Amino acid sequence: MRVLLVGNHWTPGTGGAETMLVLTAELLQAAGHEVVPFAVAEEHTLPTPVRNQLPAAAGDGARTRFGEAWAGTWSPRAYRSLTRVVEEVRPDVAHVHHVFERLTSAVLDALRHAGVPTVMTLHDYKPVCPNYRLFTDGAPCTRCLSGRYVEVVRHRCLEGSRWRSVAAAVEAYAARARHLYRRVDRFIAPSAFLRDRVVEGGLPADRIDVLPNPVVAAPGPREVRFEPPVVVFASRLVAEKGVDRLLDAASLLPGGVRLRMVGSGRLERHVRARVAAEGLPVDVLGPRPPAEVAAQLRGAAAAVLPALWWENCPMAVLEAAALGVPVVASAVGGIPDLVEDGETGVLVPPGDVAALARALSRLVESPDEAARMGRAAWARVRERHDPQAHVTALVATYRQLTR
Numbered sequence: 001m002r003v004l005l006v007g008n009h010w011t012p013g014t015g016g017a018e019t020m021l022v023l024t025a026e027l028l029q030a031a032g033h034e035v036v037p038f039a040v041a042e043e044h045t046l047p048t049p050v051r052n053q054l055p056a057a058a059g060d061g062a063r064t065r066f067g068e069a070w071a072g073t074w075s076p077r078a079y080r081s082l083t084r085v086v087e088e089v090r091p092d093v094a095h096v097h098h099v100f101e102r103l104t105s106a107v108l109d110a111l112r113h114a115g116v117p118t119v120m121t122l123h124d125y126k127p128v129c130p131n132y133r134l135f136t137d138g139a140p141c142t143r144c145l146s147g148r149y150v151e152v153v154r155h156r157c158l159e160g161s162r163w164r165s166v167a168a169a170v171e172a173y174a175a176r177a178r179h180l181y182r183r184v185d186r187f188i189a190p191s192a193f194l195r196d197r198v199v200e201g202g203l204p205a206d207r208i209d210v211l212p213n214p215v216v217a218a219p220g221p222r223e224v225r226f227e228p229p230v231v232v233f234a235s236r237l238v239a240e241k242g243v244d245r246l247l248d249a250a251s252l253l254p255g256g257v258r259l260r261m262v263g264s265g266r267l268e269r270h271v272r273a274r275v276a277a278e279g280l281p282v283d284v285l286g287p288r289p290p291a292e293v294a295a296q297l298r299g300a301a302a303a304v305l306p307a308l309w310w311e312n313c314p315m316a317v318l319e320a321a322a323l324g325v326p327v328v329a330s331a332v333g334g335i336p337d338l339v340e341d342g343e344t345g346v347l348v349p350p351g352d353v354a355a356l357a358r359a360l361s362r363l364v365e366s367p368d369e370a371a372r373m374g375r376a377a378w379a380r381v382r383e384r385h386d387p388q389a390h391v392t393a394l395v396a397t398y399r400q401l402t403r
Helices: 016-030 065-071 078-091 104-114 150-154 162-176 192-200 241-250 268-278 290-298 317-323 353-366 368-384 387-402
Strands: 002-006 034-038 093-096 118-121 187-191 209-212 230-234 259-264 282-286 304-307 326-329 345-348
Touching: 002 016, 002 078, 016 034, 016 317, 016 387, 034 078, 065 150, 065 162, 078 104, 093 104, 093 326, 093 387, 118 387, 150 162, 187 192, 187 387, 192 209, 209 241, 230 290, 230 317, 230 353, 241 259, 241 268, 241 353, 259 290, 268 282, 290 317, 304 317, 317 326, 326 353, 345 353, 345 368, 353 368
Parallel strands: 002 034, 002 093, 093 118, 118 187, 187 209, 230 259, 230 304, 259 282, 304 326, 326 345
Antiparallel strands: none
């Protein structure tokens, strides 16, 4: 089959959507299918046969913040570029990943107009929540599931920006009015939790398949860890990931234990300032290539994801488990489907700093228990997140639509 893969970034990024886009391409190609990636044109864009057809990101060159935000709702450039690519490539099916604000939902219109069967993987709650996360004012939020998108403006849900929030609310009202998501033939939800929320927000349950994200497991669980021990946070430095609660917990860890934070985000400067001002036992490493992230995880006593929002199927958990590293994570969203408490890791209540510190200390001070959990986590992802099983299910969905 010839599959058109569509997503904002066709780059070797560390974000979950980017990781899944690249991994999906590799799995499909290994299974003998032809893959044509389509994304925004960037400096580090990976090879694709339509490289010269890729559009600039929506809002690129805008003169005002409002202009940039408004341009991010629908991109004529992306529509025209994708229309030309479809005419040239003639794909059997399109598989859309995260496209909002850069390619924008214009790609769904282009695919429908061209009659291309379309599958869309949901990496977040964007079809039912203009701020993507169902998370506002530091806590989970369901205000928009009823379609009252004015709440986005009232709470300035897009990182506190009035203009981005206005643009997002208008986009959401327009999407609902013109039935935008009817242009998608099949949705893939990586967790049952996400499926249930988007159905509650209006997406049709009979067009959503639950298919967990795949991960390539190491040949065996890791056997080496750093001494003195470290715990590793490998994710975005943003409020919804619970980074401030993690910094609070870092001060409660046993003496000599260090927290290593790998990644970047809106709170990176804030995190560095807190570490310096409070003398916390934390190393802020910034963004690192995937191989280096894996090396940090292999040497860790545990990985940690103290999320406050309803995570979907976070790659941060799967990638640690794939190396045989136990995970301490919040019991929110789809995480309890990935971490079996006391067996493959430890679940803690979201925002509970004392419980987070206790769980991390437990794994640091009990290396045998941590090793047992790590082995169980590795075995679990091999069974439940096998890449070959994932691509088989994907191709079956493609064939059902093209039939």
